[in-house]
Amino acid sequence: MDHARAPLLEALGEYHRLDRYGFTPPGHRQGRGVDERVRGILGADAFRSDVVSNSGLDDRKASGGYLAQAEELMADAVGADYAFFSTCGSSLSVKAAMLAVVGAGSEGLLVGRDSHKSIVAGLIFAGVQPRWITPRWDAELHLSHPPSPEAVRETWERYPDAAAALVVSPSPYGTCANISGIAEVCHERGKPLIIDEAWGAHLPFHDELPTWAMDAGADVCVVSVHKMGAGFEQGSVFHLRGDLVDRIRLSECADLLMTTSPNVLVYAALDGWRRQMVERGNELLTAALRLSETLRDTIGRMPGLRVLGDELLGREASDDLDRLQILIDVSELGVSGYQCADWLREHRRVDVGLSDHRRVLATISIADDAATGQRLVEALAAFTRAAPDLPTPNPIRLPHPQELELETVMSPRDAFFGRVETVAVDRAVGRLAAEQITPYPPGIPVVVPGERINAAILEYLKTGVGAGMVVPDAADPAIETIRVVAE
Structure with a gap:
């Protein structure tokens, strides 16, 4: 394929050359209606290139096929069968992948317990029961390493009817799983492997970097180009290889979640980054x-x-x-x-x-x-x-690895959408969480809806907040109260 091309960027350049004008969204009309104080900070060019996708960049039938061409070039560049662009970040992409592999009556999804909060959100949306894969906790460094193939195999043996496995690699700390070993374990059972590789968009383009998930045997790989690439925030791509995940179903699941007003700036930057990576x-x-x-x-x-x-x-x-x-x-x-x-x-x-x-x-x-x-x-x-x-930092009570493994009693969906009540933190021990509580960054939930809260976790969160930890998704970021399932 001709990787010197960038179809979306070329179409945007042609849009400007033809001096098109749309009586369509966006209402700022390429910046004409923007307050000069806003334009002075954001710049005129940002608004000039913010055009509607259909009946704007392309015609109402999308007959130019610019997005489809750009996605084909992306897939070819990294050796995937298909690539799908997202302007809603990898948070959307990973949810689409999860929805694509689980169906009605599914026996759950194998998920690394060190997963990002967006994956927990996918569990809630899909109504899927997580079958947690235990990561490798480092008691000395107090961080988690990605799960091993052996841990994945043990989880499959406990839950052989689960739909697929989902693992995060690289972790927010840059550490990577043995994806080829995990893929082999999954494929022995004819089950797909999804890799949340949000921090790995650059991996296909250099031999000294960790092996890219698709090259290691993953079936779906989600990457955030804005993290380690050169795209705008929210720019994400999810890739597909093989036949264990239905391409049409994956595309339809993405369409269920995707905005109907995608940002052309984000699309075009993804297109241009692919060309840059292939060439340089x-x-x-x-x-x-x-x-x-x-x-x-x-x-x-x-x-x-x-x-x-x-x-x-x-x-x-x-x-x-x-x-x-x-x-x-x-x-x-x-x-x-x-x-x-x-x-x-x-x-x-x-x-x-x-x-x-x-x-x-x-x-x-x-x-x-x-x-x-x-x-x-x-x-x-x-x-x-x-x-x-600097003042001596407030001490944090760091849980033992076993104390981090909370018991899952309800599905995240049932706990999140069921009847809830707010209780003081000292009354939350033994109760089932109705919210996820996530130190951010890195964005890995310590508490997931449906899990039974223990005293060690609450002490960790309270002392962590006192030492400077931020938990923005909690209903009470000060962790004075917790939302729990009503009894």
Whole structure:
């Protein structure tokens, strides 16, 4: 296929050249109606290219087929059979994949318990009973590694009639599962494997990166191009290979969830990123990997900072690691990752994507270079000097791995949509959760609707909030009260 083409971008360029004008949405009419104060911040070009998809970029019949062509090129670029664009993020894409594999009377879905909150939302929408695959909890580092093939096999043996398996890889920390081993376990049973690879859009384009899910045998792979690619926020693609998942059903499930007013800017950026990766991806990612190596070495030699790498790998840990994700432990400085993230933002105007009780994560992309890398180095160096003057962080009661494994009593859907009541946190022990409670980032729910709440989890959440943890999806982010199933 001709990967020098970018059908959606070309159509948008033609739209401008022809000076089209639509008496259609969007009502701002390519920026003509936008308040000048808004235009002054967002820029005129953003509005100029915000056009309606049908009866705008394309005709009312979509006879130009620009989106279909762009999706075909994307699939060809990464070796998938089909690719589907989403302007609603991987949160939509993974829900569509889940709906496509479960049917009426399904015996549930095998799901890694370290899954993102969007997957739990999919369980609620679909009315699916999760059959949790236990991740590998690291009691020393206090993080979870993706589940092993052995753990997936054991879960299949307990729930042989489940519809499919869904695993997150890479994790928000950059650690990766043994996808080929997990795919083999699933395919022995003729069951599909869905990989939520939101953090792995770049993986198909460089040999030094972890193996891309499709190349490792996954049937459906969901990627967020806005995370590690060069797309707009909400730009996502889900890929399909093989015949274990019905293509038409997958497309129809996506259509059920998708907006009928997709953002052409998001579509066009996905199209342009694919072309860039095919033409220059290896070169750009090589430069990013070399920069990351240098930064890892430099940051790792700073007093009080520890860059995590090989200790994340091993038989009882993760199978591989995306080394563009620089995970930095700051605990030797006597501070928390929350304090580090807040200090970097306030004093150095530098943001990090993930922070927890002892770590921050800096993500390197193809956009970074020596200048941006030096900005990160200088900001962290300044933080190490400032850390001794920061207050001692409030302690967090970290649960034992077994305490994190809550008992599932009801389906997430029944618990979420059933009768609920709000109780004080000290009265929630032993009650069934009616909401999900998710420290964010990374966005992995600690409590899922339908699970029986224990004291250790509540203490973890309360002390975590006191130390700077954010739980934005809880009805009460201060964790003074909890929504539970009414008795």
